Amino acid sequence: MRLSDFIGNDAAKLALLLNAVEPRCGGALLLGGRGSGKSTLARLMPSLLEPGVPFVTIPLHADEEALLGGIELESTLASGRRIVQEGLLARLDGGFALIDDLHLLSPEVRALVLEAQGRGELILEREGLSRRCSARFCIVATATPDEVELPAGLLDRFGLCAVMEGPDDAGRRLEVLRLARDGWFGEAEPDLALAAQIGSARKLLPKVKVPAAIEDRAVLLAQSSHAAGHRAELFLWHACRALAALEGVKEVSEGHLERVAPLVLAHRRRELAEPPDDGHAEQEAGSAGDPDQEQSGKESSEPPPSKGEGNTTEDHQRGLQGDDQRARPQPGRAREEVQEVGRSFAVRRLAFRKDRLKRKATGRRTATKSEGRGGRAVRSTLCPPSRDVALDATLRACAPFQAARGRKDRLLIEIDDFRYRQRERKMGHLVLFIVDGSGSMGARRRMTETKGAVSSLLADCYEKRDKVAMIVFRKDRAETVLPPTSSVVLASRRLAVLPVGGRTPLSAGLLEAHRLIRRVRLKEPRTRILVVLITDGRANQAVGALTPLEEASRAARMIAAEPGCDFLVVDTEGERDLLRVGLARNLAQALGAECHTVESLRAERLTALARERLEERA
Amino acid sequence: MMVFPFVAIVGQEEMKTALVLNVIDPAIGGLLVTGEKGTAKSTAVRALADLLPKRAVVDSCRFSCDPAGRLCSECSERLSEGTLREARRRMRVVELPLGITEDRLVGTLDLEQAIRHGEKRFEPGLLGAANRNFLYVDEVNLLEDHIVDLLLDSAAMGVNTVEREGISFSHPSRFILVGTMNPEEGELRPQLLDRFGLCVQVSALADRDARREILRRKAAFDDDSAAFAERWRADQEELSAAITRAAARLPQVAIPDSALEAIVAVTAAVKLDGHRGDIVIMKAARALAALRERDAVTAADIREAARLALPHRMRRLPFEDLGAEGGRLEGALKELAPCA
Numbered sequence: 001m002r003l004s005d006f007i008g009n010d011a012a013k014l015a016l017l018l019n020a021v022e023p024r025c026g027g028a029l030l031l032g033g034r035g036s037g038k039s040t041l042a043r044l045m046p047s048l049l050e051p052g053v054p055f056v057t058i059p060l061h062a063d064e065e066a067l068l069g070g071i072e073l074e075s076t077l078a079s080g081r082r083i084v085q086e087g088l089l090a091r092l093d094g095g096f097a098l099i100d101d102l103h104l105l106s107p108e109v110r111a112l113v114l115e116a117q118g119r120g121e122l123i124l125e126r127e128g129l130s131r132r133c134s135a136r137f138c139i140v141a142t143a144t145p146d147e148v149e150l151p152a153g154l155l156d157r158f159g160l161c162a163v164m165e166g167p168d169d170a171g172r173r174l175e176v177l178r179l180a181r182d183g184w185f186g187e188a189e190p191d192l193a194l195a196a197q198i199g200s201a202r203k204l205l206p207k208v209k210v211p212a213a214i215e216d217r218a219v220l221l222a223q224s225s226h227a228a229g230h231r232a233e234l235f236l237w238h239a240c241r242a243l244a245a246l247e248g249v250k251e252v253s254e255g256h257l258e259r260v261a262p263l264v265l266a267h268r269r270r271e272l273a274e275p276p277d278d279g280h281a282e283q284e285a286g287s288a289g290d291p292d293q294e295q296s297g298k299e300s301s302e303p304p305p306s307k308g309e310g311n312t313t314e315d316h317q318r319g320l321q322g323d324d325q326r327a328r329p330q331p332g333r334a335r336e337e338v339q340e341v342g343r344s345f346a347v348r349r350l351a352f353r354k355d356r357l358k359r360k361a362t363g364r365r366t367a368t369k370s371e372g373r374g375g376r377a378v379r380s381t382l383c384p385p386s387r388d389v390a391l392d393a394t395l396r397a398c399a400p401f402q403a404a405r406g407r408k409d410r411l412l413i414e415i416d417d418f419r420y421r422q423r424e425r426k427m428g429h430l431v432l433f434i435v436d437g438s439g440s441m442g443a444r445r446r447m448t449e450t451k452g453a454v455s456s457l458l459a460d461c462y463e464k465r466d467k468v469a470m471i472v473f474r475k476d477r478a479e480t481v482l483p484p485t486s487s488v489v490l491a492s493r494r495l496a497v498l499p500v501g502g503r504t505p506l507s508a509g510l511l512e513a514h515r516l517i518r519r520v521r522l523k524e525p526r527t528r529i530l531v532v533l534i535t536d537g538r539a540n541q542a543v544g545a546l547t548p549l550e551e552a553s554r555a556a557r558m559i560a561a562e563p564g565c566d567f568l569v570v571d572t573e574g575e576r577d578l579l580r581v582g583l584a585r586n587l588a589q590a591l592g593a594e595c596h597t598v599e600s601l602r603a604e605r606l607t608a609l610a611r612e613r614l615e616e617r618a
Numbered sequence: 619m620m621v622f623p624f625v626a627i628v629g630q631e632e633m634k635t636a637l638v639l640n641v642i643d644p645a646i647g648g649l650l651v652t653g654e655k656g657t658a659k660s661t662a663v664r665a666l667a668d669l670l671p672k673r674a675v676v677d678s679c680r681f682s683c684d685p686a687g688r689l690c691s692e693c694s695e696r697l698s699e700g701t702l703r704e705a706r707r708r709m710r711v712v713e714l715p716l717g718i719t720e721d722r723l724v725g726t727l728d729l730e731q732a733i734r735h736g737e738k739r740f741e742p743g744l745l746g747a748a749n750r751n752f753l754y755v756d757e758v759n760l761l762e763d764h765i766v767d768l769l770l771d772s773a774a775m776g777v778n779t780v781e782r783e784g785i786s787f788s789h790p791s792r793f794i795l796v797g798t799m800n801p802e803e804g805e806l807r808p809q810l811l812d813r814f815g816l817c818v819q820v821s822a823l824a825d826r827d828a829r830r831e832i833l834r835r836k837a838a839f840d841d842d843s844a845a846f847a848e849r850w851r852a853d854q855e856e857l858s859a860a861i862t863r864a865a866a867r868l869p870q871v872a873i874p875d876s877a878l879e880a881i882v883a884v885t886a887a888v889k890l891d892g893h894r895g896d897i898v899i900m901k902a903a904r905a906l907a908a909l910r911e912r913d914a915v916t917a918a919d920i921r922e923a924a925r926l927a928l929p930h931r932m933r934r935l936p937f938e939d940l941g942a943e944g945g946r947l948e949g950a951l952k953e954l955a956p957c958a
Contacts, residue, residue: 024840068717080733111760112717118660119756123715125722125744128729153803156655206841219829229656229822233833238840392721392729396783399732411733486804 002191003044007175012041012162014243015263017194019096019138019160020048021201022242026159026235027138029102029267031145036164037176038142039100045140046096047191048198054095054137056088058113060104067112068124071391077411080402082128082392089116090124092137102141103150104523113139114157127392151485156228159235160260161267201245208241210252217254221261227268235264380419393419429466429528430484430520431457434513436535436572437474438504446572447500450534453570453598454495457532458488466530469516470494473509475502476541480516506539506587507548510555517562531559533591534570537583549583556590567593620843623850624665625857627658628832629825632818635906636926637666638857640794640815641709642864642905644750647815647898648795650758650806650930657820658832659798663711663754669858670709671865673750677705680742681749681789688776690789711752712793714744716760723768727783740787745778748793758797759806766810769795773813815898817930864908871907872914873900880917880954884924887950888932898927917956924951 003013015028030038046055058067069087076083088097089112097113099105105113116122122135139158143150155161167173215237222232239260244252380393398417405412433454441447461468468491470482482494513531520527539548546554559565569591571584588595627634636649651659676683676693683693685704696702714723725743732738744753745768755761761769772778778791795813799806811817823829839846881899890896902923903915910919928947 064717081730111757115716115757119713123713125715125718127719128721128726128741130722151803153655153800210837215830215833216826219826219833223824223826223829228654230658230829230832230836231656233829234836237833237837393783396727396729396732399727399729400736400738400784402733403736407733485802487802488805489801 001040001044002189003041003047003194004191005179006037006041006044007179008172009037009041009162009165011263012038012164014259015160015162016041016045016048016140017198017246018239018242018260018263019140020045020198021246022205022238023096023136023138024159024238025138025242026231026238027096027157028140029155029158029161030140030142030164031161032142032164033144033146033166036166038164041164042098042100042140042142045098047189048194049096050199054092055098056092056095057098057100058088058105060101060106062088062109064109064112064126067109068122068126069129071127071129071395073391076391076395077413078409080407080411082395084124084129084131087122087124089113089122089135089137090133093134095137097137097139099139099141102143102154103145110154114154117157127390128396129392155267156231158267160239160263162263163266197246200248201242204248204250205241205245208244208250208252210237210241214240214252214254214257217257221257221265222268225265225269227265232264232268236260239264380421388421390419390421429530431461431466431468431530431532432484432513432516433457433468433470434478434509434531434533434535435470435472435498436504436506436509437472437498437500437502438538438540439474439501440504440536440538441572442500446536447498449598450570450572451495451498454532454534455492458491458495461488461491471509471512471516472498473505473512474500476505476508478505478508478510478512480512484516484520503541504535504539504548505541505543506535506537507551507555508541508543509533509535510552510559511543514555514559514562517559517565521562521564527564529562529565530568531565531591531593532568532570533587533593534572535584535587536572536581537585537587538581539583552587553590556587560591567591569593569595571595571597573597620839620847621664621668622661622836622839622843623847623854624662624669625853626835626839626846626850627662627665628828628835629823630658630662630820632926633659633662633820635909635922636816636818637662637796638669638861638909639902639905639926640752640796641666641670641861642908643868643901644792644794646794646901646905648793648813649797650811650814650817651796651798651820652801652817653820654802654822655800657822659820660756663752663756663796663798666752667711668854669861670711670752671858671862672706672708674704675707675750677703681746681791682707682751683790684750688790691787692789709751710747711754711796712744712748714748714753714755714761716757716762718744718765720764720768721782723765724772724778724780724782725787726780727785738784740780740785742789745772745791745793746789749789749791751793753793753795755795755797757799757803758810759799759801759804763807766807770809770813811930812894814930816902816926818926819929860909863911864905867908867911868905871904871912873904874914876955877903877915877917877920880920881924884920884947884950884954885928887953888928888946890928890931892931895927895931899923902927917954921951921954 003016006013012028012030015025015030018025019028028042030042032038049055065087067087067089069090070085072083072085097117099113102110116135117137117139120134120136122133124131124133141158167176215233218233218236218240221236222230225232236257240252240256243256243260244250247256249256380390394413394417395411397419398411398413401417402412405414435450435454437447441450458468467484467486468482468488469480469484470491471478472481473479481498482491485491510533517529517531520529537552539552542548542551544551560567567588569584569588571582571588573581573584585595624634633649633651636651640646640649651663653659674685676685676689676696679690679693679696681690681693683689685702689697693702721743723743723745725741725746728739728741731741772791773793773795776790776792777788779788780786797806797810797814823832835846878900881896881903885896885899899920900915900923903919906919906922907913907915912919924947932947
């Protein structure tokens with residue numbers, strides 16, 4: 001198959017072409033659902049490159065050793081000197097890395113790839129090996145943002161990003177199906193005409209001028225989309241120049257810039273980048289930051305931190321269309337307010353139920369060593385926990401005895417020399433907050449108290465280095481306002497601007513939580529999740545036909561059945577409330593959870609602290 | 619690989635000054651740069667390498683021992699044998715990659731030596747290479763916990779002690795820790811945070827002309843980095859010379875009692891924990907005075923130094939943004955009386 005055979009998706013194709021002409025365009029990220037052709041397209045990239053340009057696939061299961069390099073067993077044993085086995089990253093210099101399903105790549109591996117790419121150099125300091133090699137490469141990746149959130153820091157690393165078009169009409173489907181029948185989806189084939197065009201574009205490129213007015217415009221575009229840092233305008237600059245070269249033109253025009261702007265800016269707009277939300281960057285949303293196309297003029301006069309809150313991409317696929325959800329009070333709506341964060345206090349320790357599975361992680365709440373071959377090798381040990389031999393440590397153990405054992409050529413290793421890898425998996429835990437944002441939370445400054453309680457819990461998460469996520473339910477829906485992140489800073493910012501008002505769709509909140517838990521599980525099946533539900537339990541808005549309360553208790557039982565989850569209910573009804581109904585207690589029962597009031601959360605911490613002190617003295 | 623010239627970085631003056639101060643007086647204790655991506659954090663640190671001065675080391679010492687300071691066991695031997703020679707070497711920026719393993723950080727048994735000669739010899743890791751040099755960790759908040767623990771150990775003691783695989787060795791490891799991070803990708807452990815002498819926050823420049831200038835310079839550098847570096851060479855050499863002059867002047871810069879009182883007035887007003895902050899302000903203020911070619915520390919130096927030394931040390935809720943406490947600090951600084 002050739003790139004020119006690929007139907008539609010001009011934006012995505014352009015992203016690849018521009019990178020083939022000028023790798024400084026910063027790589028390309030193709031976003032799309034399953035079966036949208038993103039992988040097929042990405043795999044055509046090599047056909048656009050000159051022969052000899054490296055194109056290396058980084059598989060999802062690649063571990064550190066595979067990426068960075070390690071010791072080559074056979075020749076090392078034979079020679080008695082460490083012989084390096086090159087890692088994937090060392091083979092990438094001057095070329096492209098392909099990462100299919102980027103969203104499923106483990107955060108540790110991702111950090112290593114991005115580190116090398118950012119530095120343009122691979123620094124290997126592992127297992128007795130120490131070397132540096134040049135590693136200037138671009139990444140072409142595909143991702144399905146529905147499945148797992150992509151962190152903003154990751155999106156930003158890609159110069160260009162395109163969303164795959166859905167097969168909206170039957171005509172398109174038929175066309176693709178016909179191609180499939182005729183066996184078009186084979187190996188990438190050379191595309192001579194295109195290769196010639198790219199070749200001459202590469203030659204022309206250094207001569208292409210970028211007029212000052214275009215540079216100004218690029219800066220303006222980058223600024224008005226609130227992209228972080230200064231990378232956006234640089235990618236714009238390289239991309240529009242590459243496009244001009246591709247068209248055989250010696251000077252960049254406004255039109256070139258306009259065409260590449262959506263590719264550069266869509267994934268960098270702050271509304272998208274923070275929270276990374278769904279990544280459903282709508283291509284057209286980017287006539288690129290034309291101020292008039294932005295939601296409204298007054299938006300841009302707000303300070304940047306609150307920018308992200310005001311409007312997410314309204315174009316959610318999860319049925320969140322329509323009116324806005326967050327901190328924008330509007331006339332004519334139900335009363336809505338943002339209460340400030342109440343005083344935070346030291347909280348009683350959040351505890352995860354004792355873990356029965358044989359799995360441990362580096363969070364602070366539970367212990368650390370991981371089973372099997374996953375996770376990072378952190379040190380070597382004498383006792384064999386697995387069959388995972390730490391070659392380097394083993395060599396060192398046997399090395400001093402070689403003369404005594406009468407080594408001739410091969411190294412003499414005895415059973416006592418063997419050392420094994422002790423691995424750690426960096427998982428920590430996820431604490432998922434489900435916060436009631438309904439009108440009843442506004443009464444008696446309950447939301448203020450609640451925010452105080454949540455921020456205390458956040459402090460606890462910070463100390464233990466847990467990930468946090470936050471779902472808010474109010475009016476007629478629930479929304480993930482904070483996808484799982486390890487940035488507690490981000491969480492507390494979100495918290496500060498949570499509004500209250502409207503009805504209580506408790507079941508929607510629980511269902512959204514269920515969805516989120518499922519998604520987290522998809523990527524990290526063994527993560528422990530602590531669900532903290534903060535509500536007065538007065539559900540009065542259903543999703544389906546059942547009564548709101550019945551629906552909520554069913555949803556609660558459904559979540560409770562998820563493995564690996566613990567629950568904590570914080571009842572926001574004051575203990576001395578006259579109209580106390582205690583619905584939250586019922587909910588806690590359905591979840592099999594402890595139920596605390598905001599007050600008891602505070603008090604118990606004091607007693608817990610006191611007890612700790614006493615024990616220290618004893 | 620060509621490195622973007624330090625002096626060609628547009629704006630971000632605080633970050634550049636903080637880096638330079640650490641070169642002038644390594645005892646300031648390093649720098650943490652936090653801020654969003656794409657704001658020249660890493661560029662600046664890597665560019666620093668070009669400006670680093672030469673200093674006296676023990677010739678052929680693997681740990682760049684200071685002939686006049688603490689010696690490693692090998693240099694002690696050299697000294698008693700009378701073979702200790704001095705040499706002048708340039709300071710370096712040693713980079714600590716995220717994927718590092720313990721043995722390469724602290725050092726371990728020299729494999730080849732052991733196999734060939736049956737001799738247990740110590741092979742230094744990065745903590746050895748970093749002695750009296752800069753140790754740079756990009757994305758320091760993503761560093762694995764067990765590596766951070768090792769870093770903290772030797773940062774606290776200034777010595778790296780290795781007891782593993784039948785090796786028993788210790789050598790000085792006083793490094794200037796420089797870290798960069800984007801706080802949105804995760805927090806930094808408080809113990810590590812406190813180890814950084816100074817801390818600056820960087821953000822994208824808002825000024826359109828400055829941004830256009832950044833774009834132009836970066837594009838020019840991308841197109842022909844050698845020619846670009848050549849264009850900035852004179853400025854670069856000038857700064858390098860200024861740093862060397864300031865380092866030489868440093869011991870002569872007076873710190874009057876009134877300056878000490880002014881520092882304490884600030885740290886007391888913001889109720890700072892511990893004494894490290896006070897000491898860092900003093901040293902940074904002195905380095906600033908030396909850089910500005912003054913003979914004594916002034917109130918302006920203290921004010922500037924406090925802005926660099928305090929933000930990450932002030933008491934705050936653990937998850938508050940760095941900088942949230944800026945108001946309190948500025949309040950205390952406004953009260954600052956001029957030093958006699």
